[in-house]
Amino acid sequence: MECLKEQDVDTVFGFPGGTVIALYNALYDYPEINHILTCHEQHAAHAADGYARATGKPGVVFATSGPGATNLVTGIATAYMDSIPMVAITGNVEKKNLGKDSFQEIDITGVTIPITKHNVIVKEISELADAIREAFYVAQSGRPGPVLVDVPKDITIMEGEYEPEKPREIAHQNAFEKEDIAEAIRAINASEKPFILAGGGVIAAGAEKELHELAKKLNAPVTMTLMGLGAFPAGDEQYTGMIGMHGTKTSAMCASHCDLLITIGARFSERVTSDRAKFAKQANILHIDVDPAEINKNINADYEIMGNAKDVLKALLPGVEKKEDTAWMEQVRHWKRSYPLDRATRNARFPKKVLQAMQDEAPEGTVFTTEVGQHQMWSAQFLRIDQPRQFISSGGLGTMGFGLGAAIGAAVGTGRQVVNIAGDGSFHMNLQEIVTAVKHRLPVMILVLNNNVLGMVRQWQKLFFEQRYSQTTLNNPTDYVKLAEAFGAYGIDISNERDLHAAFKKAFAHKGPVIVKCDIHEDENVLPMVPGGKPLDDIILDLEK
C-alpha cells in the first residue's frame, strides 16, 4: 500500500476475495485511497481503464485469484489494445500451493502474457516493492499499456522492509535523430497536399496543442481515428471527420488524394485502412509513433520518426513553413460540402438528433463513454468532441460492456458529468454496475438507444448475409424506467421526438445516475461504410436511395 501511495494512487477499483484479504486488510488503514467496489471484476477493470483515459493517470484494479483474475481478462485486453496505462494487482494461492490446481488457482501471468505490456508473479517479499514500482513505470512509459502483478497470498501476509522511493520519471523513449526530423521537415515543406491523421498517441502524449499548431501552419485537413477523437477539435473547419470503416467520404477522399499523409500516434488498424495495399498509395507516408514496432507493421512508411508525439511535433514545428496556398483546403471544403455526414447517413437522422439534443443539454466538460456497436459509431460521428479525454470508447478490442465501467471510472476520476451512450444489447452486458454508480451517487447518465436488435451485426447481416437476422433480434422485455428505479437510479423514457430537449434537461438536472431510454428504429444504419477489406474508394454512402 505504501508503494501505491508512493505512486500517487488515489483510487483503486476492485473486488475482494480469499487471496487478497490481507491486501484489503491493509487498505482498511488507508482511508485516503478511495476504493470503488464494483459488482464484477470485469467492470472494475473497465473502470480503472476509464479512470486512466479520463485523467491520464494509470488506473489501478485489485482482484482475487482464479475467477477474480480471469474476470479481469477482458478489461485488461481492452486496455492493451488501446494502449491505456493500467496496473492490475491480483492475489494468487500460497506459494506452496502454486501449480497444484489449488482452489481458485489460475496461472494469471500465463493467461495474460498476450494482453499485457508486462506481467510478473512476485515470489519474494523483498521483490514486491520494486515489482510494483516497475509496473507503474512500464504501464506509463513509451507506449502505455496494462501491467499485471500477481502476488501469492503468503507474500501479501508477510511483512517486509519498506524504503520509500520517489517514482521514476516516466521516459518518453524517443528514438529519433536530428536527421529524421530534418528529412520529415523537408517532406512536409515540399508537400502541396498534406493530410494529417491523428490517433490516440496524440492524446496519450498530450500533444493536442502541437497538433493544432501544425495543422494551422499547414492549413491542412485533419482526420482522426476513433482513438484520436478529441485530439483536434471537431468544430474546427479543417476537421474532415473520422477516417475508416465508418469515417466520412471527405476523409477517404483526402487519404486517396493527398501527397503526404502525416500520421501521428496511429497504427493503421485495418478498420482505418481497409485494403492496406490500396490505402493512400499515391502519397508519401510520414509515420510518427512512439512504438518502433508500429512503423512498417501495417503500412510502410517513407519517413519515420520514432518518439513521443509531443516531443516529435515540438522538434518539427520550428522547421515547418507556413503554407499560404489554399487550393488544397478549397478542394477539401468542396468535398465536405458535397459529402456531409447528414446526406450519407440519411437513415441515421434520428439517432443523430437524439445525440445532439443530449449534447445540447449536457453541462460543459461532459465526458462521453460508449459501449460498442451502432450507437458507438453514431457517437463518434455526431458528437462534437472538442477536447482530448472527452470521448472514451473501446477502439481496438471493441468490447461490448465496456462503457458503463469506463463511465464510472471517468466520473470518479474527474468528478465531471459522464454520459455512457449504449445500445440495448450492450446495456444488458453490464447493467448490474448501475448499483455501483448509485452507491457512489456518480453523475452518470446511461443513454440507451434502444432498437431491440444487435444493430451493428444486423446491419452486416442486412448487407452481406441476405437479411438472415440470425440471433440479432433481442426484443428484451426490460422496462428501463422500472429497472432504474429498482436499482435506486432515475429513469426516463423518451417516447416523443419533441420531448428530447426537455427530457435531457430533466435528466441532467438529476443528481446521481440516470437511465434515459430512447427507442430508435431497427433499420437505422451506420453510414458511410467501407465494407471490410475493400479500398476506401468503395465507400457506401446510402443504402436506401
Add this chain to the structure above:
Amino acid sequence: MIRRYVLSILVKNTSGVLSKVTGLFSRRGYNIRSLSVGETHDPKISRITIELIGDEAILEQIQKQLAKLVDVVKITGLRSKSSVYKELVLVKVKSSAKKRASIIELCDIFRTKIVDICAETMIIEMAGSPEKNDALLKLLDEYGIIELSRTGITALQRGAVSIHED
C-alpha cells in the same frame, strides 16, 4: 526474400520469460525452426538462440516486438558469415554387425563420435552446423534411424565482439 535468420536474445532469468518470447512468435504467426536456451556466465541472464524463417519485413517486426518485452535485454541478429552456428544431434541408428564398419567409416569422415553401441544399434553424437548434420543424417537414413534428438542452433559471433557490449 524468404530465408533463414538466427537471432540471439539475452533475457532476464524470470519465470515465464520463455513463454513470453515463444508466445510472441506463435501469436504473430512467425515460424521458429529451432530454439535453444541456457544460462550465460551471469546466472541472472539467459541466452536464447532462435532460428527462424521469414523475410526482411518479418525479421524487422520480430526484432521490434521482442525488444518491447521488458524481460528482453538485448537482441542481436547473427549472420552466417560472421558467426559460428553449431547444433548437437544425438541419433540412434540400426547397426547390425554387417553394417557397423561402414557406419563407423562415415562417422570418421564427418568427425563425429559414437557414444553408445550395442548389438543392434549405436548412438552417434554430432556437433556441427545444421547443414553438415543434415548431410550425415541423410546418409544414416539408409541404415535406418530409430530416433534422434537435436538441440537446435546455438551460435556466437566470430571475433572479439560480444553481445554483452553496447
